[in-house]
Amino acid sequence: MSKLALVTGATSGIGRAFAERLAADGHDLIIVGRRKERLDEFAAAHPRAAVRVVAADLSTDAGIDTVAGIAAAEPVTMLVNNAGVAHYMPLADLPAAKAGEVVHVKVVAPTLLSRAVVAGMLERGAGTIVNVAGMLAFSGPAPHSQMPRRAVYTGTLAHLVAMSQTLSAELEGTGVRVQVLVPGVVATEFHERQGMDLSAVPRMPAADVVSAGLRGLELGEVVTAPGVEDAGLLEAIFRAGLAAFGAQSPELATRYRLS
Numbered sequence: 001m002s003k004l005a006l007v008t009g010a011t012s013g014i015g016r017a018f019a020e021r022l023a024a025d026g027h028d029l030i031i032v033g034r035r036k037e038r039l040d041e042f043a044a045a046h047p048r049a050a051v052r053v054v055a056a057d058l059s060t061d062a063g064i065d066t067v068a069g070i071a072a073a074e075p076v077t078m079l080v081n082n083a084g085v086a087h088y089m090p091l092a093d094l095p096a097a098k099a100g101e102v103v104h105v106k107v108v109a110p111t112l113l114s115r116a117v118v119a120g121m122l123e124r125g126a127g128t129i130v131n132v133a134g135m136l137a138f139s140g141p142a143p144h145s146q147m148p149r150r151a152v153y154t155g156t157l158a159h160l161v162a163m164s165q166t167l168s169a170e171l172e173g174t175g176v177r178v179q180v181l182v183p184g185v186v187a188t189e190f191h192e193r194q195g196m197d198l199s200a201v202p203r204m205p206a207a208d209v210v211s212a213g214l215r216g217l218e219l220g221e222v223v224t225a226p227g228v229e230d231a232g233l234l235e236a237i238f239r240a241g242l243a244a245f246g247a248q249s250p251e252l253a254t255r256y257r258l259s
């Protein structure tokens with residue numbers, strides 16, 4: 001059976017590494033990004049794969065609609081929702097347009113592209129959706145002095161984790177898989193494009209993130225954390241979350257009752 005992967009944010013970093021690996025693994029590709037010359041260059045460098053280049057801006061409704069239309073019309077076997085931007089900034093300083101850009105690229109686009117592919121995948125009884133989030137999804141309570149200002153970006157990553165886990169459960173037994181990848185700091189253009197120099201910080205190569213993602217799928221993981229040695233730590237987070245969820249009651253908790 002032919003394999004067709006749609007990868008967003010394939011012009012650099014993790015998305016490009018996904019496109020490389022999937023092409024080498026015999027996939028045909030639909031690659032998405034704004035820097036069309038890089039997409040064209042990738043297609044020219046991979047003459048053995050059928051590569052369709054889609055220049056689209058996923059921070060706009062029109063760009064998302066274009067890609068969602070293609071995703072719904074084509075027999076996509078793997079969707080990699082990878083495109084991303086963070087715009088690290090205190091919320092009060094973050095221009096509304098940049099906040100909207102982060103939410104569009106990291107929440108609206110992955111949500112609508114997943115929606116676009118899932119009906120066809122269900123009909124075919126097979127398919128994989130990979131959402132690229134990040135370890136910052138779990139960083140909310142971290143002391144802010146040690147972390148970038150990131151409320152909106154972190155929120156989008158948490159959305160991807162919760163959506164992926166919930167959708168994975170919804171699709172159980174259908175043959176359609178959902179995975180969320182949560183890398184730590186990765187050596188890509190991500191930080192330098194935002195004016196940050198992380199070249200002195202130890203960073204994981206993008207190719208290792210892809211290796212973890214593909215191996216994580218083989219292992220049956222829903223949440224794949226490429227740099228976390230003890231997978232039990234993640235299981236503990238989710239167990240604790242479910243325990244709190246299950247402990248809710250319609251009765252007002254004692255600590256909130258006026259004495």
Ligand SMILES: NC(=O)c1ccc[n+]([C@@H]2O[C@H](COP(=O)([O-])OP(=O)(O)OC[C@H]3O[C@@H](n4cnc5c(N)ncnc54)[C@H](OP(=O)(O)O)[C@@H]3O)[C@@H](O)[C@H]2O)c1
Pocket residue numbers: 008009010011012013014015032033034035036056057058059060082083084085105132133134135182183184185186187188189190191193206
């Ligand atoms: N690098 C890290 O430390 C790190 C850690 C955890 C998670 N992540 C996640 O990994 C994903 C990939 O990032 P990366 O590290 O590989 O960074 P990158 O090299 O900057 O790649 C980001 C990709 O997203 C695309 N993109 C950004 N805005 C877009 C838009 N409006 N429309 C279409 N495509 C857009 C870019 O393409 P164009 O600019 O050509 O459009 C580029 O291909 C991101 O979602 C990020 O949240 C990164």
